[in-house]
Amino acid sequence: MSTNGAPIVKAEEVEKYFGRNRVLCGVSLEVKRGEVVCIIGPSGSGKTTFLRCINHLERIDGGRIEVNGHLIGYRPGRNDELVEDSERNIAQQRTEIGFVFQRFNLWPHKTALQNIIEAPVRVRKTKPEEAVAQGEALLARVGLADKRNAYPGRLSGGQQQRVAIARALAMRPALMLFDEPTSALDPEMIGEVLEVMKELAAEGMTMVVVSHEMGFAREAADRIVMMDGGVIVEEAPPAQFFAAPAHERTKQFLSKIL
Amino acid sequence: MTAVHTLLAAVDWHLLKQRIFEPNHPFVTALIRTVYIAVVAQILGVAFGLASALMQMSRLRVLRFLSYLYVLLVRGTPLLVQIFFMYYGANLLLGFTLFPRTVNFGLFSLDGVIVAGIAALAINEGAYMSEIIRAGITSIDRGQMEAAKSVGMRYGLAMRRIVLPQAARVIVPPLGNEFNGMIKNTSLLAFIGVYEMFLDAEQGYSVTFKPVEYFFGVAFWYLVLTTIWTLVQVQIERKLGASERPEDEGWAQRILGLPTTAR
Numbered sequence: 089m090s091t092n093g094a095p096i097v098k099a100e101e102v103e104k105y106f107g108r109n110r111v112l113c114g115v116s117l118e119v120k121r122g123e124v125v126c127i128i129g130p131s132g133s134g135k136t137t138f139l140r141c142i143n144h145l146e147r148i149d150g151g152r153i154e155v156n157g158h159l160i161g162y163r164p165g166r167n168d169e170l171v172e173d174s175e176r177n178i179a180q181q182r183t184e185i186g187f188v189f190q191r192f193n194l195w196p197h198k199t200a201l202q203n204i205i206e207a208p209v210r211v212r213k214t215k216p217e218e219a220v221a222q223g224e225a226l227l228a229r230v231g232l233a234d235k236r237n238a239y240p241g242r243l244s245g246g247q248q249q250r251v252a253i254a255r256a257l258a259m260r261p262a263l264m265l266f267d268e269p270t271s272a273l274d275p276e277m278i279g280e281v282l283e284v285m286k287e288l289a290a291e292g293m294t295m296v297v298v299s300h301e302m303g304f305a306r307e308a309a310d311r312i313v314m315m316d317g318g319v320i321v322e323e324a325p326p327a328q329f330f331a332a333p334a335h336e337r338t339k340q341f342l343s344k345i346l
Numbered sequence: 347m348t349a350v351h352t353l354l355a356a357v358d359w360h361l362l363k364q365r366i367f368e369p370n371h372p373f374v375t376a377l378i379r380t381v382y383i384a385v386v387a388q389i390l391g392v393a394f395g396l397a398s399a400l401m402q403m404s405r406l407r408v409l410r411f412l413s414y415l416y417v418l419l420v421r422g423t424p425l426l427v428q429i430f431f432m433y434y435g436a437n438l439l440l441g442f443t444l445f446p447r448t449v450n451f452g453l454f455s456l457d458g459v460i461v462a463g464i465a466a467l468a469i470n471e472g473a474y475m476s477e478i479i480r481a482g483i484t485s486i487d488r489g490q491m492e493a494a495k496s497v498g499m500r501y502g503l504a505m506r507r508i509v510l511p512q513a514a515r516v517i518v519p520p521l522g523n524e525f526n527g528m529i530k531n532t533s534l535l536a537f538i539g540v541y542e543m544f545l546d547a548e549q550g551y552s553v554t555f556k557p558v559e560y561f562f563g564v565a566f567w568y569l570v571l572t573t574i575w576t577l578v579q580v581q582i583e584r585k586l587g588a589s590e591r592p593e594d595e596g597w598a599q600r601i602l603g604l605p606t607t608a609r
Contacts (some may be wrong), residue, residue, distance in 0.1 A: 127543065143496060145492055145495065145496065175500055175501060176500065178499050179495070179500045180498065182496055182497070182498045183497070183498035184493060184497075185496075186497075187493075187496035189489060189492070189493060189496075191489055192491035193487070193489035193490060193492060194493070195490060195493070195494075195508055195512075196512065197511050197512055206497070206507065206508075207497035207498055208501060209501060210498065210499065210507060211498045211499055211503070212498075252493075255493075256496070256497065258497075259497055259498060338476065
């Protein structure tokens with residue numbers, strides 16, 4: 089877990105409204121290359137929304153987000169205000185950011201391997217043979233080499249989520265975002281997914297993980313970020329965070345879930 | 347009893363048999379015309395419907411408005427009126443000849459009236475397909491599109507590769523019913539003078555004054571076409587839903603419209 093140099097994610101004062109409801113009230117966060125950051129907090133605290141803003145699945149109403157030095161989703165327009173970027177540029181930016189969904193969102197009409205090679209072949213224009221070789225390697229890496237031709241409907245939740253991780257990795261992203269990746273899983277399947285994520289972290293992947301898995305946070309994270317009410321309440325390395333939370337709201341939250 | 351006797355005696359059995367089992371050359375030509383008009387109009391109708399459905403889901407208000415207007419106008423007026431308007435009105439309204447006497451497509455040419463008829467049927471069909479396709483697309487979980495976007499796919503590619511193939515399963519059954527209707531609706535083109543099956547029958551009747559033989563005969567052939575199509579439709583739906591519906595309803599239930607057995 090080397091953490092060197094420039095931040096790969098740089099979010100400044102991010103604001104987001106759903107209608108009149110202010111869900112993000114100026115969130116600023118920096119994530120360094122190779123760092124693993126866990127975002128925790130009660131439901132409705134805005135953590136998932138913030139994560140979705142990082143690859144522009146949600147538009148933002150204020151502030152700015154940079155990934156790898158690129159402004160995400162927006163470009164400077166006239167009079168210095170930001171205007172939404174072109175679809176082409178947004179799609180291009182997303183190729184650098186892997187996203188793992190709570191409900192997997194595998195494509196049910198494609199096999200595990202087809203799910204993985206779809207974007208490399210269609211977006212990156214990788215040669216199919218090359219993409220297949222890479223896809224098989226990724227399946228092996230998440231422990232599902234034998235499920236190459238299985239459709240998602242025939243896979244367990246844990247297996248589906250591991251395929252989804254492989255699908256995201258196939259684009260060779262510089263950053264991986266995980267939105268509660270184990271929340272939709274039966275308890276006995278959580279471990280296999282966390283294991284894959286831990287290996288990924290150990291290999292030096294930059295990761296932002298929204299999760300309720302305190303074990304994972306304690307073990308794999310470099311930093312824990314606590315969100316509540318659309319703001320970051322507190323952030324600290326796990327040892328310090330769990331042993332001596334500084335903020336009253338963090339103490340309350342931890343007392344409820346630990 | 348005598349009434350029934352008189353009625354049956356009035357039927358020219360030889361002619362009826364001929365109309366059903368020994369179709370003459372003009373009738374076969376008319377039948378082929380009916381089929382290609384229906385197929386071409388349906389294909390164009392699906393294309394118009396897809397365009398209209400995507401417009402209706404667009405972020406741009408003007409596109410949404412145009413699509414709503416299209417569906418409102420087409421679904422709110424009779425098809426026969428639309429056919430007449432297209433053939434007799436379009437040239438006048440536009441101030442130039444949209445449908446000349448013959449339209450040359452390079453490899454082949456068609457009577458202008460057929461082109462106008464196909465256009466009217468296709469535009470009409472597009473409005474109905476628009477609703478069907480929109481319902482199909484919105485039935486697919488939003489997460490599917492989001493996952494496609496998250497790996498860098500653009501809207502068009504994601505639609506084509508991810509959303510529409512899944513929506514097809516929802517779209518195809520009503521699409522099949524639409525085509526069934528389309529086969530029958532081609533008969534309306536007789537009123538602007540397209541020589542299709544119904545006009546062939548109508549002309550035979552007007553010369554002989556034998557309505558039973560001619561109209562029963564043509565009805566039989568419509569039934570043949572729609573029945574063939576129903577069989578094809580069952581096969582297509584089987585293929586699309588192969589993994590999800592192991593025990594599909596059989597062809598007999600489909601044709602006779604019997605309720606399916608509980609699964």
